Amino acid sequence: MTRRSLEAEVVVAGGGLAGTCAAISAARSGADVILLQDRPMLGGNTSSEVRVHATGADCSGGRPHAREAGILEEMRLDNAVRNTQRSNSMWDMILEEWVRREESVRLLLNTSVTSAAMTSGNTIGAITCCRPWTEEELVIDADLFIDCTGDGTLGAEAGADFRIGREGPDEFGEPDAEGPDNKTMGCSLMWIAEDTGAPAPFTPPSWARKFESDEDLPFRKPGELRHGFWWVEWGGELDMIKDQDQIRQELLACLFGVWDHIKNHGDYGAESWALRWFGVLPAKRESRRLMGPVILTENDILEQTLFDDRVAHGGWSIDTHPPKGIYSPERPSWHRLSEDVYSIPLRSLYSRNVPNLLMAGRCASCTHMAMGSTRVAGTGAAMGQAAGVAAARCADYLCLPRDLTADDIALIQQELLREDHFIPGLPNGDPDDVARSATVAASSQEADAEPGKVLSGVTRHRHGDDHQWRSAPGAELPQHIELAWEEPRELHEVQVIFDTGFERPLTLTHSEGFNKKITHGPQPETVRDYTVAVECGDRWVEVARVRGNYQRRRVHSFECLTARRLRLICEATNGSEQARVFELRAYG
Numbered sequence: 313m314t315r316r317s318l319e320a321e322v323v324v325a326g327g328g329l330a331g332t333c334a335a336i337s338a339a340r341s342g343a344d345v346i347l348l349q350d351r352p353m354l355g356g357n358t359s360s361e362v363r364v365h366a367t368g369a370d371c372s373g374g375r376p377h378a379r380e381a382g383i384l385e386e387m388r389l390d391n392a393v394r395n396t397q398r399s400n401s402m403w404d405m406i407l408e409e410w411v412r413r414e415e416s417v418r419l420l421l422n423t424s425v426t427s428a429a430m431t432s433g434n435t436i437g438a439i440t441c442c443r444p445w446t447e448e449e450l451v452i453d454a455d456l457f458i459d460c461t462g463d464g465t466l467g468a469e470a471g472a473d474f475r476i477g478r479e480g481p482d483e484f485g486e487p488d489a490e491g492p493d494n495k496t497m498g499c500s501l502m503w504i505a506e507d508t509g510a511p512a513p514f515t516p517p518s519w520a521r522k523f524e525s526d527e528d529l530p531f532r533k534p535g536e537l538r539h540g541f542w543w544v545e546w547g548g549e550l551d552m553i554k555d556q557d558q559i560r561q562e563l564l565a566c567l568f569g570v571w572d573h574i575k576n577h578g579d580y581g582a583e584s585w586a587l588r589w590f591g592v593l594p595a596k597r598e599s600r601r602l603m604g605p606v607i608l609t610e611n612d613i614l615e616q617t618l619f620d621d622r623v624a625h626g627g628w629s630i631d632t633h634p635p636k637g638i639y640s641p642e643r644p645s646w647h648r649l650s651e652d653v654y655s656i657p658l659r660s661l662y663s664r665n666v667p668n669l670l671m672a673g674r675c676a677s678c679t680h681m682a683m684g685s686t687r688v689a690g691t692g693a694a695m696g697q698a699a700g701v702a703a704a705r706c707a708d709y710l711c712l713p714r715d716l717t718a719d720d721i722a723l724i725q726q727e728l729l730r731e732d733h734f735i736p737g738l739p740n741g742d743p744d745d746v747a748r749s750a751t752v753a754a755s756s757q758e759a760d761a762e763p764g765k766v767l768s769g770v771t772r773h774r775h776g777d778d779h780q781w782r783s784a785p786g787a788e789l790p791q792h793i794e795l796a797w798e799e800p801r802e803l804h805e806v807q808v809i810f811d812t813g814f815e816r817p818l819t820l821t822h823s824e825g826f827n828k829k830i831t832h833g834p835q836p837e838t839v840r841d842y843t844v845a846v847e848c849g850d851r852w853v854e855v856a857r858v859r860g861n862y863q864r865r866r867v868h869s870f871e872c873l874t875a876r877r878l879r880l881i882c883e884a885t886n887g888s889e890q891a892r893v894f895e896l897r898a899y900g
Contacts, residue, residue: 313442313449320346320418321707322700323439323454325425328356329366329689330673330696331460332407333383337700338458339414341727343707346452347417348441350424353404354411356462356673357595358689358820360400363502363540364595365821368690369627369653373817373829377773378627378653382733384693385864386410388818389835393862395820396832403820423450425461428470435668435712436470456703457669460696463553464600464675472666473603476552478680486610486681488630488648495635496680498548499594501563502540503571504822505585512586514575521569524577531643534574537585539822543644544570545597548635552599560594566638596674597633597687604677605714606659613654613685618737621721622655623698623728625736626691632684655736656686658721661699662713670703670713672696690819694733701727730897732771732809732865739769740895746803747898750795750878756784758890763793771809771894780811783882783891790883791891795898797876804872805899806844806856808880811837811892812864834862836887843883844868846875862886872900 320343324335327349335347357364366388369378379385387410395402411419423443431437436457441450459466464474478491523529532543544566547559567590574580606619613630629649634640660677663669673692674683685691705724706713716724725735726742740748747767754763761782770779783791812818813835821827834840844856853875856868878898882891 313447315449315451318346318450318452320344320452320454322456322458322703323452324348324458324460324700325466326356326460326462326673327351327354328460328462328673328692329358329384330692331458332411332696333693334458334460334672334696334700334703335411335417336383336414337697337731338704339416340731341701341704343416343704345417346454347411347419348423348425349419349421352421354407355404356689358403360404361593362591362595363400363504364689366689366819367628368688368693369625370814370817371628371649372826375627375653376815379814379818380690380694380734381771381864382694382697382731384690385732385812389812389863391820392818392832393834398820398822398832400820420450425466425469428466430470434666436666439466439469455668455707458699458703459602459669459671459675460673462596462599462674464602464671467602467663467666467669467671467675468600470666470669472663472669474600475603476600484607484609484611484679486679488610489679489681491680496548496552496599497597497633498545498635498637499552499559499563499596500542500545501567501591501594503567503590504539504588505537506588508584508586510584512584514571514586516568516572519565520572521565523569523573526578529570529573529638530641532638534570534578534580536823536825537574537580537582538824541570543638545633545637545644546639547594548633548637552596556594560592563594564592598674598680598683600675601678601683602671602675603664604660604662605664606657606677608656608660608676608678608682608686610679610681613650613682614648616650616652616654616736619655619657620718621658622735622738623658623661623702623725624656624691624694625653625734626656626686626694627653628685628688628691630681630684632681653736656695658698658702658713658724661695661702667712667714670699672699697731697733698728730807734772741769742897744899745897746797746801746900747795747896750797750898752793752795754781754783754793755791756787758782758784766793766893766896772814780892780894785890789885789891790881792879792881793893793896795878795896800874800876801898802872802900803846803875803878803898805867805869806878807865807867807897808893809895810839810861810864810866811894813837834886836885837892838862838864838886839882839891839893840886841884843881845879845881846873847877848873848875852879
């Protein structure tokens with residue numbers, strides 16, 4: 313092994329959606345970043361070797377307008393257009409491409425954290441990593457570290473406080489807590505099957521489990537055959553980390569046993585169906601949870617606690633599974649949905665005893681019950697984006713997360729909003745956004761969708777208000793919306809937030825029923841062709857012309873100009889008859 317030393321301001325360990333978004337957001341906030349991933353591709357449970365689709369706060373479309381936005385939305389929209397064939401390998405490539413676009417991110421695949429060297433102040437000074445495929449041992453120094461490993465591996469090596477298992481109802485007053493014990497939810501293996509159009513016999517391996525009757529699978533009736541069954545789950549009574557070999561072996565036996573049940577012991581119309589792919593890397597739901605100054609609880613979710621330092625949101629139901637998994641006589645999952653989305657505080661995203669360690673994803677600070685909601689990949693991505701910005705700001709301010717003042721946190725919150733990140737109950741209050749002092753007019757408008765709503769500070773449908781301008785129904789495109797100031801303003805940058813159909817889900821899945829809800833391609837509501845112009849004296853100057861847009865957030869920088877008016881001209885959409893805009897921002 314060759315020993316090599318590296319340095320960065322921020323190191324992100326773990327390349328699932330949480331780590332991917334953390335690395336990108338930290339880089340966009342000006343930090344020098346190293347992203348470590350112990351697999352040959354990014355994506356974690358959503359990658360091509362696991363293939364769990366990236367659910368989130370919108371509950372797969374069951375909670376309209378709750379989608380994550382931000383960096384995850386950018387990547388999902390790109391995937392919808394470039395990956396209409398729904399290839400999981402293409403999703404891997406898109407994630408890696410988005411990371412590699414950031415010049416200040418160094419991506420190290422197949423690299424595992426093995427130890428952490430601590431300082432006298434109990435901060436992480438450096439970590440040691442093993443990279444077998446290049447025969448390297450890496451020692452990496454950094455100011456801030458973000459654990460997005462899912463298992464809390466970096467935190468455990470650093471001596472961070474963590475929990476495994478279920479709390480009892482008395483500890484946090486959680487009405488549905490089932491502990492205390494060290495039991496967790498299990499892992500699953502997914503499959504992809506297809507109808508071959510001809511008889512496709514299946515002989516299970518001799519070691520496959522036997523599920524010969526429906527009574528052997530209580531409450532677990534096979535449904536759509538194409539995209540595996542999440543309830544092929546096991547391992548919650550074992551050590552979710554140390555016993556992975558045993559868990560994997562048993563899950564394979566269960567997977568083939570369930571497929572044998574479908575093919576040979578029931579009437580599922582599966583005579584011509586065959587397995588095209590099946591996973592061999594278990595998809596984990598739960599292991600270590602690193603503890604922060606705040607431990608998010610079931611009550612915080614159900615009551616939608618608005619933390620002062622909130623930096624992300626969730627919305628998936630509290631979704632817990634029996635530790636026995638497929639062998640449990642109980643129902644395979646228990647759900648409780650909060651009335652609205654909930655907030656996640658920054659104090660749940662950094663360690664309470666390792667001062668320069670942040671975390672996001674499954675290992676964020678929460679109880680077992682709360683983790684039943686926060687564990688999904690979309691929510692992990694939102695936490696990752698928030699942790700990345702916070703880490704970059706700490707590196708910039710030369711401080712630790714615990715030392716951030718209320719003013720610092722307010723700046724971080726506004727920076728996240730500027731990146732189209734959603735924080736419940738927190739509107740745009742960016743003092744540098746000169747659009748906030750402008751008046752707004754439009755060529756036409758739909759009733760209750762007047763142009764002034766682009767300055768509401770909210771960029772999605774909330775509590776009965778669309779918070780968007782829409783041109784009048786039947787009014788032919790092009791249509792425009794315009795900002796005007798009493799005195800000339802120096803303008804250098806314009807940001808637009810378009811509509812990308814938050815009432816529908818947008819993710820990668822092989823479930824045909826779920827795919828009927830998804831638009832694979834540009835979202836029809838999105839403005840496709842547009843021009844941005846500013847009025848300088850007695851002439852209009854075009855500063856941006858875009859054709860073929862499908863993204864929600866677009867930022868255009870240009871040579872500084874002094875202008876009284878700014879106009880966005882929407883010339884065509886990807887299908888809608890109306891122009892739709894959630895927000896206009898302008899910066900000097």
